[in-house]
Amino acid sequence: MKDITMKVKEILITEEQIRQKVKELGQKISEDYKDSDDFLMVCILKGGVVFMADLLRQITIPVKIEFMAVSSYGNSTSSSGIVRILKDLDTSIEGKDVLLVEDIVDTGLTLKYITEYLKGRRPRSLRICTMLDKPSRRKVDVEIHYKGFEIPDKFVIGYGLDYAGLYRNLPYIGVLE
Numbered sequence: 271m272k273d274i275t276m277k278v279k280e281i282l283i284t285e286e287q288i289r290q291k292v293k294e295l296g297q298k299i300s301e302d303y304k305d306s307d308d309f310l311m312v313c314i315l316k317g318g319v320v321f322m323a324d325l326l327r328q329i330t331i332p333v334k335i336e337f338m339a340v341s342s343y344g345n346s347t348s349s350s351g352i353v354r355i356l357k358d359l360d361t362s363i364e365g366k367d368v369l370l371v372e373d374i375v376d377t378g379l380t381l382k383y384i385t386e387y388l389k390g391r392r393p394r395s396l397r398i399c400t401m402l403d404k405p406s407r408r409k410v411d412v413e414i415h416y417k418g419f420e421i422p423d424k425f426v427i428g429y430g431l432d433y434a435g436l437y438r439n440l441p442y443i444g445v446l447e
């Protein structure tokens with residue numbers, strides 16, 4: 271039988287830690303956006319999908335969702351900074367309060383590109399929520415409004431994060447063997 275946990279050297283963040291953090295973030299976000307007339311959460315595919323699904327169910331105010339898919343060229347474990355939009359938003363974000371939901375901010379290049387790109391469409395506000403942050407690898411400044419955990423410079427898998435497209439289904443965040 272094939273076992274995906276074999277690639278996990280160490281569990282960095284447990285299911286329980288994730289659950290607790292997602293709940294806290296959901297409460298905070300619900301409070302912060304409670305007066306918004308048009309709150310939109312945008313999941314950055316594919317990595318953000320697991321976090322998005324969990325976070326969304328901790329939101330207690332009216333919210334709509336959208337998906338965006340991007341890809342950065344280069345080798346599989348580091349980001350090149352060249353971002354290609356594979357799937358754009360389906361609706362206009364003009365005048366809306368947009369919250370981007372990401373799996374991880376590493377160099378920051380991906381989110382820098384996406385935020386600049388989306389700002390041109392004149393949302394009322396644009397913020398970032400990321401599950402993980404690897405601050406030691408940052409190349410460009412991005413303002414992160416909501417964050418789950420800061421992690422060291424290790425390549426992580428699970429909870430949406432992949433290696434070569436696999437391991438997104440691990441329920442915790444682990445370090446790749």
Ligand code: XMP
Nearest residue numbers: 349375376377378379380424425426431432
């Ligand atoms: P940047 O460098 O643009 O990169 O902030 C963000 C994207 O790079 C991927 N990434 C990772 N994916 N484990 C992963 O599975 C990691 O440790 C990791 N670090 C960066 C990820 O796709 C993220 O959206």
Ligand code: MG
Nearest residue numbers: 316317318373
């Ligand atoms: Mg990603």
